[in-house]
Amino acid sequence: MKTKIHVIAHTHWDYEWYFTSNESFIQLCYHVDEVIKALQEGVLDYYMLDGQMSIVEDYLEVQPDKRETLNSLITTGKLKVGPWYTQSDQMIIRGESLVRNLQLGLESGDALGGADRLGYVPDAFGQSIDMPKIFSQMGIDKAVFWRGLSSDQLSQREFLWQSEDGSRLLTYNIKDGYFVGVQLIEVDYTKPLLDQIKQDSTSSHIALPVGGDQRYVDFNLKERIAYYNDQLTDEQLVESNYDQLFAQINEEAKTLPIVQGELLNAEVSKIHRSIYSSRYDHKYLNDKIERRLIYQIEPLMTLADQLGLPYKQELVDKIWKLTLRNHAHDSAGGCNSDKTNQAILQRFIEADQLSYSVVDYLTRKISESRKNLKENQITVFNTLLIEREQVIGITLSLPQTAFTIYHEGKKVAFDIKKITKHSNAPIRKNIHPSPESYYYEIEIALPLKLQPLGYEVLDIKLNEDSIETTSASKQLEENGNTIENEYYQVCFKNGSIRVLDKESNILYPDFLIVEDAGDDGDNYDYSPPANDWKLQFKFDTANVSIVQGNWKSSLKLNGCFIIPKNQYEREQGKATASIPYCCTLKLEAHKQAVDVHLEINNQAMDHRMRLLVNSGVKTEHSIADTPFGTISRPVVDPNLKDWKEKNWKEEPTGLYPMLSFINLHDQQKSITAFTKGIKEYEVIGSKDKIIALTLFRAVGYLGKPDLGRRPGVASGNQFKYIKTPDSQLQKTLTFKCSIQIKHTFNAARAFCKYQKHAISFPYYQQQNVNQFTNTLKYFVMHPLPFQVPETYSFVDATKVKQVVFSSCKKARNRKGVIIRFFNPVEQAIQDGGELICQEDIHFWQFTTMEETIDEQHFQSSQTIPLGRFKPKEIKTIYIEFKHP
Template sequence: MTNKIHVIAHTHWDYEWYFTSSESFIQLCYHVDEVIKALEEGVLDYYMLDGQMSIVEDYLEVNTDKKERLMALIKKGKLKVGPWYTQSDQMIIRGESLVRNLQIGMELGDSLGGADRLGYVPDAFGQSIDMPKIFAQMGIDKAVFWRGLSSDKANQRELFWESEDGSRVLAYNLKDGYFVGVQLIESNNSEALMKQIKIGTTSSHIALPVGGDQRYVDFNLKERIADYNKALSSDRLIESNYDDLFEGINSERKDLPKVQGELLNAEVSKIHRSIYSSRYDHKYINDKVERRLIYQLEPLMAIATQIGIPYKKELVDKIWKLTLKNHAHDSAGACNSDKTNQAILQRLIDADQLSYSMVDYLTRKISESRKEIKDNQITVFNTLPMRREQVLRLKISLSQSDFVIYHNGKELPYEIISMEKHSNEPIRKKANTSPKSYYFELEIALKLELAPLGYEVLDVIEGNKGDTPQIVENKHKSYIENEYYKIDYVNGEINVYDKVSDTFYENLFMIEDTGDDGDNYDYSPPLEDKSIMLGFSNSFIECSQGTFACCLKLSGTFIVPLSQEERIQMKNTCEIPYECYITLKTGERSIGIQLELENNALDHRMRLLINGNVNTQQSISDTPFGTISRPITDPNLQSWQEKAWKEEPTGIYPMLNFVNIHDGQRSVTVFSKGVKEYEIIGKDDMKIALTLFRAVGYLGKPDLLRRPGVASGNQFKYIQTPDSQLQKKLKYKFSLMLGKSFSESEAFRHYQEYAISVPYYQQQSLNQFTTTLKYFVMQPLSNAVPNHLSLLDTTKVKKVVFSSFKKSWDGKGFIIRFFNPTCKKIEDGGEVISHHGSIRWSFTNMEETINENDVYQENTIQLGMFKPKEIKTIYVQFA
């Protein structure tokens, strides 16, 4: 039988790396010119632009005269573009971000003649467990990937990659990388190349990708194919594309293996399983931007359209594109030069400011357009579709320090956290401030129940004094408690008593400091390391007690080695100042932890250890659309070197928002805003180790203990990255839940209530700087805006997880999405109730295609049965 070798011309275009996107952009402009010329003149039959549209968009921005020629080639199927906007990381990027990446990429590709419906992932550092169902819901039924697959899952290149819900794609694994075909151009050893690419194949249709990182167009491809065909007897090379490759594989109708789960092993390629902690500062702000876009801005814009504020899709897309450019696999991993990471950080800052400003604008516009607006009223927005009852902290400005707050006519108790007196007179060198110009800026705490997906109004009446206790500080007290926990500071240790489960946790958390001889890709222990356990024995203690919350503040200095040289010499001379706030809120079953520290040491790693004293062999973490159970010890750990794996299959894993360990007696779950890496350590008393940061100084280094061989990043030059030593102040926010059992859906719900803040706006003119643009006037809407609004209510949704609510891609309706986070079928997901009258709704997919024959007209959405890990997307139109 003659094998058909499908020669696929392409380039892999790293958006940025040790070079910036600006530097690469210049080459891109000339490269695409060459691609167009080669395809138009028949020098090449097909060419693939790396499956991402961001580079096409960048090219067309300054080459507008080439648009028609480019479109003609795309329409003919000669030039393959999309479906991604950027080649995204999958392990530390949220599911909704992956969906927006594909939606924006496919929309842009289709506008130019047709995005390729191929799940093309040539270089991402591992494949998420959820990708098959994401691809399937986006209308993509075939995929090509390189990294992550090991022989204990499948030896074969052709396979069905499946999700637990039954979704699957026909996949082809590029075991030899996307660059293997360069040998066709540069070597005449045809037999060796054929032997290499046939290992693990069962089909007679075999891929030979010819391309590489920022590689030029191979104008002699046809000539080299002809030369090889002359030399080969049983194989025939044809110029081709992945569509034809998969058509050939499908035509043979062979029984292919099925693979489930995440692909995160380094048998055939490096996977960098500790890249999740590189440059924590980037990961923190990206996490914040993703949270705001998905859980605040998109729902808020959807709410705004219902009261007459036009939906600006292009503006939302602009912010998403800024964000998605930072999700490219190198960018998200932060394995780049300093100048590149400075550009990434600036894009993240721009996305942060734009998204924050949009939330500010919309909350103000809605608030000032209400038909019964009064001075000092506070409009509070719930951008989640479930009722929320929780303690809120609000900053308000009033002319008097005595006031009462009412919600729906009922007085609300509150307490004053802080109060400052200011003047709103123009500033002068010689101040002569009038007493009438003074106002009070207060931070208050109150407990409030909010209706779902909408807004409510608080009335603030000045001049009356209600029950307004201030928080009491007691510097001699060393414990705090609420209905659920008592937390004691004893001899430098944090001890916690769980009142509900009658369980005592001794020395609940501490800090571990170790050396790090690694690089921006991977942690690596030094040959001579010094591990230090840092407690809080020398802390200065402050305790504050209020009606709604109590806090234990620990402040002090950790003493660690300044450098690796000091570790070897057993010296500790570096001071790392810290402040740690432990908070309990009334009625809330979680422990808040906020840690602030200033890193002054080099080449080291710091981790937060949670001493759960749990006996288990599994951890559970969240994924883009679900959860995953992972072994504490990788089954390949003892044999990876003899099997010649590219790196150690460490117990370090990625997380998005939380990680849990539990047994029959104890359950410990840690939620984070920005920390993306964990490891479970210990023997019978397991601890959760969350990597706070790694401070390293090189992009890539060779011959690491965990990753032998050549350097990652660049094999021929040490590239110093002093910025990644993170010599700066760093902030961390965690929520900790203790108990006896674990529920995936409850974990997601707690995370959303904990991590998604409540936007609000106060109607007042005393303080013109509560938001960036409040100094300027705003025109209210001409139509009457209701004083209260609630669109959809998911209070009766059972066991499934809310994922997003936004305007539909066509702008005519809305999209709400849920998923089953467990491996078990859920018989009934519950119902979504409309508070805005009768609605037209229909189940759809992530492409948001609608079948008019399956549209319902009622005020309740019955979610029905969910298969294991199934995602359900619903299209909604309000009356």
């Protein structure tokens, strides 16, 4: 039987790269016209539009008259679209973002005749460990990808890609790239191409993708197929698509090997395992917007919907789409031209403004619709599904500084952090405001216990001296060098940061160090210079001050790092660049973590800065979070010793991606670093390991050839140096992390700890002295036509055990609510606990990420038992309430 070569016509449409999406959009408009013409006239039988619906959406914006034409071509199977909205990065993008991406892509494709149920990932820089279960839960049972698989994992192209929960995908690895088939068009000699694509193939059906980056339609495809077939005896080329390829591989019924784990190796293609630290400013913004969308807007809008303020799905989708367009693999990585990164930054700014305005509007609308609304009251919202007892920060606007705070009728002690005096009088030249116009902005910290997914009210009484009635509010600024809470003592002594863990009585000297090193790399990869000069800073020249409060205390270090200004200075052993910094270490009552807030005003080029956390842990593995779980990685990649001899495309470095945390632990201790926007880490050190968090890389080119860690041609455009001075990041950068020292590590508790640390409490104060607490405050607003409860709690996951809350939102295209949990570890959990609903349930049932409902298996209990979780299993619950 002849080997059948499935010729698959397609384009790979990088959403943006060294060009902007606006520039490529012009070609897109004419390209899709060509695709339509080729399919309608039979010049092509099938065509694949890169598996992402954002470009179809863009095309239809200017060609709405072609909607019916596209619908016809998609319905008949000639044009393949979806399942993605954008071709997302998988390594530094949150799991719920990947789910929204697929949901929006599948919905959009189905509305046009049917999205392709293929996990198509032709160019992303690595495949996440969680993708088989994500695809499976979205109704996708087959996948195609290029990058990440190495021969030590598997040598053949066809296999079953499996997650720990048992989810499986029939998978095809296009080891030669999505562009390999262009040789069919351009090369007359058949043998090299056939030998290349047949290598490592065990099936008699082989994919030959014919396409490339923004490539035009090959109108002569049938002619070239006929030309090749005339020369072949043992093979036959046929126009095809991936559906037909997989159907015929299935018909062969061969036993296929199983592959598990992340695919992040660079044997056959570059993987760029340090792209996670390029363009840090973008990654910081993306992390903030993702957190706000997943953990604040969607739960808050769900709560508001239950109270009678309708869920605006299209508004949420608008913000998601802006954000998802920045999740395309190049966009997320930051490996783009400056003009492209400026466009990405503008989308982030727009998504940021929209998202925080949604939170501002909903908190105010609900607050001002309460039954017993009073002046100066504060409505505080908890958007997580668990009870939270934490110290929170609030800024009050009051006509005076003497006041007391009550919660549920009891006085609440608080720290006053800062008082600023303002006037609300109309501004006039040479006219001073009257004394009556003044008010005070007062920043406070106070402990609160808040019920799950709901809100509570704080009452403020004026003319009561808070210093006398709440002694805990007195706060002193001192010149000492030590702060402490019940868990840790943090001390700045002899020029270094020392942390004492009180539970174990272990002292961590030189706990935090900033490392600066040269970077001869590009936007894709870090590469050490041939003559590097590494510097380490213990803050020994810093000016020190502390603020000691009963609820929050801080130790502030101000100073300058003196480093080489550029690579030339580094090679000469000179250091003339002064890098101002402010490092603030914070301790909070009842919180077992040291919070770190670091600002660096970068004024140097071609360098990398990392925060080193001296853990004292002895281990050869790290634990980091992934889209829906955790992963254990070796400190030293087993392929590091001989990667050059094996002709790998780049060094299998110890640099790895993370979403929110990285942990090291042994039998005596555990150190976890929780981050906001920092996405890259490395574990260094011989015996006692050090967590190296990459703060940022400052480089000046999109791609460079012959790097130390990545030999050969430049990544990106191989024919021209493209300067990217913006990616030198000559500006003030903010870094936030929280470091926890414990005896043991528990993955579910780590996720919970992260959510409590990273998700703030939205709040609204009813007052009229300050119309600029946020932008929307200046606008007048009607309360709801009906009153909402004085306090409220919607859904309670406090009794959920050993699994992780992932999402709470309105179901798509249904009136119920979706709540999702996952098991983060490789061991089964026999009992995930129970979810308690405070409103009357009509019915509930377990579903998938597709959110389909089986009307034969409804349940109606008020308490939802989560039951047993398989290893790394994701469970999604659909709940329909009786009201509203």
